[in-house]
Amino acid sequence: MKVRIKFRKTGMMKFIGHLDVMRFFQKVNRRSGIPIAYSGGFSPHQLLSFASPLGLGLTSEGEYLDMEVESFEGSAAMKDRLNACMAEGLEVVSCRLLPDNAKPAMAVLAAADYLVFPRKGHGFPGWEEALSSFLGKPSVMVVKKTKKSERETDIRPLVYDFQRREDGMFLKLACGSVENLKPELLLEAFYRSLGKEWEPFAFRIHRLELYARKDDELLPLDSFGEERP
Amino acid sequence: MELEKLEEILLGVQKPGRYIGGEPNSVVKDPDTVDIRFCMCFPDVYEIGMSHLGIQILYDLFNRREDTWCERVYSPWMDMDAAMRREGIPLYTLESRTPVKEMDFLGITIQYEMCYTNILQILELSGIPLKACERDEDCPIVIGGGPCSYNPEPMAEFFDLFYIGEGETQYDALLDLYKEVKKAGGGRHAFLERAAAIPGIYVPSFYDVEYNEDGTIRSMTPNNPHAPERVKRVLVSDMTTALYPEKPLVPFLKVTQDRVVLEIQRGCTRGCRFCQAGMVYRPLRERSLEDLKEYAKKLLESTGQDEISLSSLSSSDYSHLKELVTFLIEEFGEKDVNISLPSLRIDAFSLDVMSRVQDVKKSSLTFAPEAGSQRMRNVINKGLTEEDILSGAAEAFKGGWSKVKLYFMLGLPTETEEDIKGIAALANEVAKVYYDTVPKEDRQGRVQVNSSTSFFIPKPFTPFQWASMFTREEYLEKAHTVNDAMKAQLNHKSLKYNWHDADVSVLEGVLARGDRRVGAVILDAYKRGCLFDSWSECFDNEKWMEAFKARGVEIGFYNLRKRSLDEILPWDFIDAGVTKEFLKREWERAEKELVTPNCRVQCQGCGARKYGGGVCFEGQD
Numbered sequence: 074m075k076v077r078i079k080f081r082k083t084g085m086m087k088f089i090g091h092l093d094v095m096r097f098f099q100k101v102n103r104r105s106g107i108p109i110a111y112s113g114g115f116s117p118h119q120l121l122s123f124a125s126p127l128g129l130g131l132t133s134e135g136e137y138l139d140m141e142v143e144s145f146e147g148s149a150a151m152k153d154r155l156n157a158c159m160a161e162g163l164e165v166v167s168c169r170l171l172p173d174n175a176k177p178a179m180a181v182l183a184a185a186d187y188l189v190f191p192r193k194g195h196g197f198p199g200w201e202e203a204l205s206s207f208l209g210k211p212s213v214m215v216v217k218k219t220k221k222s223e224r225e226t227d228i229r230p231l232v233y234d235f236q237r238r239e240d241g242m243f244l245k246l247a248c249g250s251v252e253n254l255k256p257e258l259l260l261e262a263f264y265r266s267l268g269k270e271w272e273p274f275a276f277r278i279h280r281l282e283l284y285a286r287k288d289d290e291l292l293p294l295d296s297f298g299e300e301r302p
Numbered sequence: 303m304e305l306e307k308l309e310e311i312l313l314g315v316q317k318p319g320r321y322i323g324g325e326p327n328s329v330v331k332d333p334d335t336v337d338i339r340f341c342m343c344f345p346d347v348y349e350i351g352m353s354h355l356g357i358q359i360l361y362d363l364f365n366r367r368e369d370t371w372c373e374r375v376y377s378p379w380m381d382m383d384a385a386m387r388r389e390g391i392p393l394y395t396l397e398s399r400t401p402v403k404e405m406d407f408l409g410i411t412i413q414y415e416m417c418y419t420n421i422l423q424i425l426e427l428s429g430i431p432l433k434a435c436e437r438d439e440d441c442p443i444v445i446g447g448g449p450c451s452y453n454p455e456p457m458a459e460f461f462d463l464f465y466i467g468e469g470e471t472q473y474d475a476l477l478d479l480y481k482e483v484k485k486a487g488g489g490r491h492a493f494l495e496r497a498a499a500i501p502g503i504y505v506p507s508f509y510d511v512e513y514n515e516d517g518t519i520r521s522m523t524p525n526n527p528h529a530p531e532r533v534k535r536v537l538v539s540d541m542t543t544a545l546y547p548e549k550p551l552v553p554f555l556k557v558t559q560d561r562v563v564l565e566i567q568r569g570c571t572r573g574c575r576f577c578q579a580g581m582v583y584r585p586l587r588e589r590s591l592e593d594l595k596e597y598a599k600k601l602l603e604s605t606g607q608d609e610i611s612l613s614s615l616s617s618s619d620y621s622h623l624k625e626l627v628t629f630l631i632e633e634f635g636e637k638d639v640n641i642s643l644p645s646l647r648i649d650a651f652s653l654d655v656m657s658r659v660q661d662v663k664k665s666s667l668t669f670a671p672e673a674g675s676q677r678m679r680n681v682i683n684k685g686l687t688e689e690d691i692l693s694g695a696a697e698a699f700k701g702g703w704s705k706v707k708l709y710f711m712l713g714l715p716t717e718t719e720e721d722i723k724g725i726a727a728l729a730n731e732v733a734k735v736y737y738d739t740v741p742k743e744d745r746q747g748r749v750q751v752n753s754s755t756s757f758f759i760p761k762p763f764t765p766f767q768w769a770s771m772f773t774r775e776e777y778l779e780k781a782h783t784v785n786d787a788m789k790a791q792l793n794h795k796s797l798k799y800n801w802h803d804a805d806v807s808v809l810e811g812v813l814a815r816g817d818r819r820v821g822a823v824i825l826d827a828y829k830r831g832c833l834f835d836s837w838s839e840c841f842d843n844e845k846w847m848e849a850f851k852a853r854g855v856e857i858g859f860y861n862l863r864k865r866s867l868d869e870i871l872p873w874d875f876i877d878a879g880v881t882k883e884f885l886k887r888e889w890e891r892a893e894k895e896l897v898t899p900n901c902r903v904q905c906q907g908c909g910a911r912k913y914g915g916g917v918c919f920e921g922q923d
């Protein structure tokens with residue numbers, strides 16, 4: 074049986090990297106005593122798969138993890154059991170049973186929502202308007218570096234939506250194995266376009282939700298699972 | 303502390319997870335409900351400090367007290383050190399991010415000499431004056447403990463007090479006293495005076511040291527009526543009643559020892575003459591089998607770790623080892639828990655166990671003959687014969703192993719060129735055993751015999767505490783002799799050899815047996831930028847040499863001089879259990895190449911019996 078776990082990563086936990094979060098969950102699973110399933114082989118491992126690694130320094134309220142279990146005691150019970158073993162800043166939001174034929178979160182991932190805003194002492198007055206007009210252009214060319222090559226690509230099509238909000242700028246960006254745009258890369262291009270020096274940690278980036286595409290529609294990853302008593 | 307500023311700093315350093323706390327099983331209390339704030343420090347980087355069992359024991363011990371909140375701090379790595387200094391952020395505790403300087407106590411465990419400069423870093427980043435005599439009522443009481451406190455003198459001026467012995471015994475008395483003195487309106491001095499009367503407590507400022515013209519110590523005398531002539535090491539005489547942390551901290555980061563540790567016993571019966579731990583933790587005291595089974599379960603449950611390791615100086619000597627290991631394998635092996643068994647003697651039993659818990663093909667087998675020739679092994683009282691090693695290796699090869707690690711020391715007392723070359727000869731013999739026992743068709747290529755040597759460093763409270771060391775050039779020559787001899791062996795293609803840094807060994811020698819005058823060199827080296835000296839990428843020997851020169855301290859005086867048996871040694875004021883008479887006797891037996899049997903074969907009257915427990919009373923209840 075597969076369960077999709079949605080969790081939050083906030084506060085100081087932004088300093089714990091993806092691999093460490095994975096190891097953390099493995100231990101939480103053991104501590105909580107949920108009937109997690111193991112792979113075979115000489116050194117068996119838990120069958121866990123994360124939707125998308127979150128970069129160091131980012132916070133999120135919409136992280137996902139698919140977990141294979143031997144039995145399922147119900148959404149609320151599992152959530153409570155896990156949360157009794159979590160740490161401050163890491164919290165399970167929901168545990169939903171996936172249909173047997175569901176594809177792993179990682180494979181179907183298509184987009185992510187972010188909220189970005191400058192850290193204290195960073196940014197500049199009017200940054201929201203400037204960013205809006207930057208994203209209002211039909212194309213935004215950036216140099217994407219890969220291990221092998223450097224090539225110019227247009228990242229504008231990877232920005233699905235943007236909105237000014239009271240507390241910052243909302244961005245819906247492509248996310249996943251096919252197309253992917255990191256908010257850091259977008260912000261850097263934005264700064265460059267203004268002739269400003271980019272400071273790597275000038276903005277706080279908070280991930281809100283992850284989506285998969287279904288019939289041309291973006292649906293939050295948790296909508297693929299079912300809340301079960 | 304300003305969180306925004308801290309966060310920005312953390313975004314710019316490697317592994318910021320080192321500096322945030324919040325690990326499962328860490329303890330958070332309401333500061334308003336406690337009387338005592340204690341900060342435990344392991345003066346090295348987080349991943350090393352978090353792997354240390356002693357800290358976990360003390361953390362648990364202190365936090366069991368309702369009136370005390372114990373938090374932690376580790377050495378900020380170079381990048382964090384620079385950022386904190388640049389931004390003016392004081393060293394803070396991980397649990398509550400409170401400046402260390404606001405604590406009542408700062409307890410530092412001193413596990414190895416090469417962390418001495420890190421201790422000064424901790425103090426400086428905390429804003430605590432480095433020298434104890436310059437601290438005022440606003441500073442925490444700085445306590446030192448751990449193996450290096452058996453010669454605290456080089457670091458004496460930086461500590462308010464040392465706790466000599468096992469933490470379980472006197473910390474309650476010390477903390478109760480602190481509360482009492484505080485309530486009565488007394489300050490640091492009043493507290494230290496009364497603390498000095500508690501067994502195990504050494505307050506360096508209450509003692510004066512005088513020197514002879516030749517530089518040796520003339521006398522060490524208390525200058526305060528509360529300070530005893532000799533400081534007694536304290537220990538738990540009955541391990542079956544000792545508490546154990548049932549909910550150890552679970553780090554987020556991958557630390558050096560990322561597993562649950564089960565301490566099965568303390569002390570050792572073997573009496574290897576070079577080994578300080580084997581002498582100062584006497585007598586051997588075992589935990590009960592039933593307790594250990596219980597702890598193993600609880601620890602795995604409370605941490606969610608997938609590996610458990612036994613901890614002791616010589617696990618093979620634990621009386622119920624078979625039952626314990628069988629239990630662990632049967633109980634947890636099924637649940638995908640790895641079982642790691644360090645410090646086991648290689649024999650039929652251990653090989654059988656190891657083949658059940660590890661992948662034989664990948665793992666390598668470790669032997670610690672410590673010396674290459676039988677003569678030399680007799681001198682150091684390492685009761686391992688060539689026969690033991692070769693037959694153990696043969697068994698192992700039959701069992702499928704094909705990688706062997708051999709550990710040796712160079713520069714042991716009475717060592718000859720023949721002993722040195724014996725290292726290569728022994729490595730060659732081990733390789734030969736492989737080709738003799740494993741038929742060609744079963745071989746997986748060549749056997750790998752990796753030998754490594756460290757340079758022997760005489761430690762206080764061992765029979766070799768009087769031994770002289772060598773110069774760096776002499777050490778290197780010894781290593782080259784081994785290296786050349788390796789190349790000349792028949793099986794040289796199967797042999798690999800590496801040796802430790804000679805500069806570090808020379809320095810460690812001075813720090814290990816130094817007196818109070820060495821403190822000035824440590825401070826000077828630190829001021830010149832020495833830090834993380836146990837990390838080869840940070841160690842800067844030149845700066846250390848400049849510091850010795852600037853302070854007019856001769857390395858030769860500490861390392862090369864032959865100490866006479868009646869010389870007053872800097873650590874003589876400590877009663878560590880083993881008597882000086884016993885150590886002398888062992889030193890003389892070493893010179894005569896005589897082996898001394900272990901405690902279980904025949905008690906040697908070493909002095910540790912007075913603690914009233916452990917192996918000294920085995921079979922006598």
Ligand code: SF4
Binds near residue numbers: 586901907908
């Ligand atoms: S008194 Fe005897 S049995 Fe006890 S530790 Fe010393 S030598 Fe061993």
